[in-house]
Amino acid sequence: MNWISDVVRPRIKTLFKRETPENLWIKCPDTGQMVFHKEVEANHWVIPGSNHHLPITAVQRLKLMFDSGTWIDVPLPEVEPDPLKFRDSKRYVDRLREAKAKTGLQDAFKIGFGRVDGLPMTVAAQDVNFITGSLGTAAGEAFVRGAETAIDKRTPFVVFTASGGARMQEGVLSLMQMPRTTIAVRRLRQAKLPYIVVLTHPTTGGVTASYAMLGDVHLAEPGALIGFAGPRVIEQTIREKLPDGFQRAEYLKDHGMVDMVVSRPDMKATVARLSRLLMKAPPPEASAPEPVEPAGPIDTAA
Amino acid sequence: MRSYLDFEKPVAELEAKLEELRQIEANGDGVSIADEISRLEAKSAEALKGLYAALTPWQKTMVARHPQRPHFVDYCAGLITDFTPLAGDRAFGEDEAIVGGFGRFRGEPVCVIGQEKGSTTDARIRHNFGMARPEGYRKAVRLMELADRFGLPMLSFVDTAGAYPGIEAEERGQAEAIARSTEACLALGAPNVSVIIGEGGSGGAIAIATANKVLMLEHTIYSVISPEGAASILWRDAARAQDAATNMKITAQDLVKLGVIDGVIPEPPGGAHRDPAAAIAATGEAIATALTDLHNMGPEEIRDHRADKFLRIGRKV
Numbered sequence: 001m002n003w004i005s006d007v008v009r010p011r012i013k014t015l016f017k018r019e020t021p022e023n024l025w026i027k028c029p030d031t032g033q034m035v036f037h038k039e040v041e042a043n044h045w046v047i048p049g050s051n052h053h054l055p056i057t058a059v060q061r062l063k064l065m066f067d068s069g070t071w072i073d074v075p076l077p078e079v080e081p082d083p084l085k086f087r088d089s090k091r092y093v094d095r096l097r098e099a100k101a102k103t104g105l106q107d108a109f110k111i112g113f114g115r116v117d118g119l120p121m122t123v124a125a126q127d128v129n130f131i132t133g134s135l136g137t138a139a140g141e142a143f144v145r146g147a148e149t150a151i152d153k154r155t156p157f158v159v160f161t162a163s164g165g166a167r168m169q170e171g172v173l174s175l176m177q178m179p180r181t182t183i184a185v186r187r188l189r190q191a192k193l194p195y196i197v198v199l200t201h202p203t204t205g206g207v208t209a210s211y212a213m214l215g216d217v218h219l220a221e222p223g224a225l226i227g228f229a230g231p232r233v234i235e236q237t238i239r240e241k242l243p244d245g246f247q248r249a250e251y252l253k254d255h256g257m258v259d260m261v262v263s264r265p266d267m268k269a270t271v272a273r274l275s276r277l278l279m280k281a282p283p284p285e286a287s288a289p290e291p292v293e294p295a296g297p298i299d300t301a302a
Numbered sequence: 303m304r305s306y307l308d309f310e311k312p313v314a315e316l317e318a319k320l321e322e323l324r325q326i327e328a329n330g331d332g333v334s335i336a337d338e339i340s341r342l343e344a345k346s347a348e349a350l351k352g353l354y355a356a357l358t359p360w361q362k363t364m365v366a367r368h369p370q371r372p373h374f375v376d377y378c379a380g381l382i383t384d385f386t387p388l389a390g391d392r393a394f395g396e397d398e399a400i401v402g403g404f405g406r407f408r409g410e411p412v413c414v415i416g417q418e419k420g421s422t423t424d425a426r427i428r429h430n431f432g433m434a435r436p437e438g439y440r441k442a443v444r445l446m447e448l449a450d451r452f453g454l455p456m457l458s459f460v461d462t463a464g465a466y467p468g469i470e471a472e473e474r475g476q477a478e479a480i481a482r483s484t485e486a487c488l489a490l491g492a493p494n495v496s497v498i499i500g501e502g503g504s505g506g507a508i509a510i511a512t513a514n515k516v517l518m519l520e521h522t523i524y525s526v527i528s529p530e531g532a533a534s535i536l537w538r539d540a541a542r543a544q545d546a547a548t549n550m551k552i553t554a555q556d557l558v559k560l561g562v563i564d565g566v567i568p569e570p571p572g573g574a575h576r577d578p579a580a581a582i583a584a585t586g587e588a589i590a591t592a593l594t595d596l597h598n599m600g601p602e603e604i605r606d607h608r609a610d611k612f613l614r615i616g617r618k619v
Contacts, residue, residue: 088536140616180615182488255473
């Protein structure tokens with residue numbers, strides 16, 4: 001993390017946005033209704049009225065979760081960037097470079113440690129803007145590190161999933177992240193720390209078939225696509241149109257795979273309440289929140 | 303009737319000619335062509351050996367999917383005595399894409415689980431071409447938990463294009479079933495050995511292949527997605543499957559180099575389908591060696607060995 005990318009650039013972006021008229025209004029993808037930008041932002045990037053959840057970045061996610069929008073970045077391990085020397089229409093190293101430039105992230109995960117409604121927590125968020133949030137070695141290592149941090153600091157581990165599945169450009173090494181992340185989940189269980197998964201749009205493939213479906217509690221954002229096989233693959237296999245609402249968060253709840261469908265503005269409070277119950281912590285009123293001592297840079301990115 | 307793969311054409315022609323000569327000799331017209339036959343036999347064997355020594359990843363994909371390749375039921379019949387298959391996930395149904403039960407490997411009781419593709423049309427349908435639904439993985443979990451309770455080692459034989467992608471499979475939680483199965487592998491306190499005998503297709507494979515030792519037969523593949531699938535996603539053209547097969551590093555030889563698998567089991571000349579008994583015997587030897595290596599470890603040690611092995615994969619040293 002460096003000072004320039006974390007602090008200065010987002011501010012410049014914000015200024016720029018304010019001056020650009022098309023960013024003043026947001027069109028709802030469901031209803032076509034025009035909504036004032038500020039109103040959507042204040043509503044956690046959910047369109048008031050239609051309840052359409054707009055995609056948000058991993059950094060925005062952490063900002064919404066942590067008290068006063070601040071946290072300590074969990075440093076993520078460096079990995080061999082392109083183990084297979086892969087290229088399809090583009091070289092994988094170039095794809096990685098572009099994704100890093102575009103998102104300011106090291107890979108598809110951003111992980112922070114801080115307080116959520118006063119309770120210390122380790123929160124990991126996946127970013128679909130980083131090669132569809134796909135799971136490769138770096139993201140797998142990040143997940144493992146996140147779980148280790150939670151165990152170290154005796155906090156719950158909360159993971160916001162958002163991923164198209166395996167990182168194809170890493171071949172079978174991406175498949176290996178399924179057992180690797182599962183090992184980390186087992187360690188959380190052995191440490192008796194809550195592992196809460198929040199499924200966001202979209203969560204598919206190898207991510208769903210590993211850590212995303214092994215939570216102690218599964219929450220999901222309304223309308224999120226969640227599944228193992230993608231809808232296109234299923235349609236091609238069975239040669240039928242898929243029913244409405246298939247593989248959506250509400251469908252998964254009806255089929256017993258998700259505990260609660262929670263709107264984004266209620267997410268923080270729900271995660272905090274569950275964590276306090278499982279950790280046998282008193283409700284927030286009873287304990288005066290102390291500030292987290294910054295052991296590293298406090299991220300104030302937009 | 304032997305079925306030939308496209309690239310086996312030169313061998314197919316030689317063998318056809320051989321067959322003709324043998325017919326002529328059998329008709330016994332007095333002409334001695336025994337020399338010619340043995341010359342041709344040598345030539346054909348040489349051609350086959352040469353061909354199989356230099357298979358491309360795409361050709362290996364074809365061999366791994368060869369319809370006459372020995373399947374799980376053949377390995378089970380050849381290596382396991384007293385095999386007693388068990389059925390059902392105790393929640394929804396029985397899925398014959400995964401066959402599992404208990405038996406003896408070289409006299410010792412073990413749990414055996416494998417994907418079965420089927421060798422006849424009826425069997426293929428019954429086994430759903432080796433593509434399991436959630437019930438299959440939940441049955442595997444059930445058997446693994448049973449094996450663990452009695453401290454029995456687990457052998458798994460992997461041969462699947464992948465878990466079945468269908469509406470009902472999603473409805474019943476395919477992803478959750480796979481995740482739980484991988485987790486059940488990791489929880490085993492007795493050693494497990496996994497052998498890829500054909501196709502190791504993605505999450506459907508890893509669900510039963512998270513093992514202390516993972517072995518692959520010489521001409522098999524193990525991949526995060528089929529070469530065809532990768533081609534249609536990455537190149538938006540399924541015809542680029544050959545490129546995908548090469549670039550994704552899916553062969554046993556590539557994966558041993560990447561440290562993803564622990565060993566390669568040699569196949570008889572011309573592939574396992576030419577001599578199933580030899581392939582099965584070699585697999586038996588390899589499993590016995592793998593189990594011997596893990597013999598003296600206690601339950602915690604076995605779990606740590608497995609977890610450490612997977613955590614090391616892809617890490618910088």
